[in-house]
Amino acid sequence: MLNFIFDAASVEPGDFTGFTFFIGSVSMLAATVWFLMQHGQVDKKFKDSMLVAALITGIAAVHYFYMREQWVLTQTSPTELRYIDWILTVPLMVVEFALLTGVGMRKLFWLSVVMLVTGYFGESGIVGGEAWMWGLFSGAAYFLMAYEVGCLSLFGGPSGAVGNALNKGGGKIADGGRMLQWFVLVGWAIYPLGYMMGTDAGQWYEGMSSIPLDMNVVYNIGDAINKIGFGMAVWYAAKG
Numbered sequence: 001m002l003n004f005i006f007d008a009a010s011v012e013p014g015d016f017t018g019f020t021f022f023i024g025s026v027s028m029l030a031a032t033v034w035f036l037m038q039h040g041q042v043d044k045k046f047k048d049s050m051l052v053a054a055l056i057t058g059i060a061a062v063h064y065f066y067m068r069e070q071w072v073l074t075q076t077s078p079t080e081l082r083y084i085d086w087i088l089t090v091p092l093m094v095v096e097f098a099l100l101t102g103v104g105m106r107k108l109f110w111l112s113v114v115m116l117v118t119g120y121f122g123e124s125g126i127v128g129g130e131a132w133m134w135g136l137f138s139g140a141a142y143f144l145m146a147y148e149v150g151c152l153s154l155f156g157g158p159s160g161a162v163g164n165a166l167n168k169g170g171g172k173i174a175d176g177g178r179m180l181q182w183f184v185l186v187g188w189a190i191y192p193l194g195y196m197m198g199t200d201a202g203q204w205y206e207g208m209s210s211i212p213l214d215m216n217v218v219y220n221i222g223d224a225i226n227k228i229g230f231g232m233a234v235w236y237a238a239k240g
């Protein structure tokens, strides 16, 4: 049953992209085990949050084991596998935000769906249209999410609904919440950069698509930072 982990073909020396898939798979697995162990240590009101953190890295770990194997066999990574991972894990990150801050999440949830579906259309090309156009739609949804989560309040701007609730809370929870805001603002901004490198949308942005970094490398780095980082921020708040 676990042969997708143990029988998987190996990454060849010099295959940098394959190496980042490998690092992704083991770090997601390790983080999952760690979050599950911390689940037993934290106060009751944080247990759901720790469980969701483990679920996010656990779902990602399974996808990474498959993505690594695909990469080793074909030197490509199916767009579908990537977006199936995201469509499961990004809404769960919204849940994580909501659990920590105690605010509603319907708006953020739908914005995340729009962001990812339009991104998928742009990357896969299945519905036609230009990659830059879908990228702009997706980017608009991302910006609204960042606003809603209160990222602008990090610079004294408006807090949005979520940010308001956060600022009322205070203490470690507010600290953890602000870490999540930074992840959304800076960590999530890694993804549109990867998109611009991997699609011809990049030609609109001074030749980003000619930067010799594989789009998958950028996405893999983004995932490790954000999925593990989100859980760590929640853990920080939970440790009180």
Ligand SMILES: *C/C=C(C)/C=C/C=C(C)/C=C/C1=C(C)CCCC1(C)C
Pocket: 086, 089, 090, 093, 115, 116, 118, 119, 120, 134, 135, 136, 138, 139, 142, 188, 189, 191, 192, 195, 223, 226, 227
């Ligand atoms: C664990 C996975 C995460 C946190 C994935 C986040 C993905 C994004 C923030 C993707 C954003 C995109 C844009 C803002 C524009 C171009 C298309 C996307 C989907 C790459």
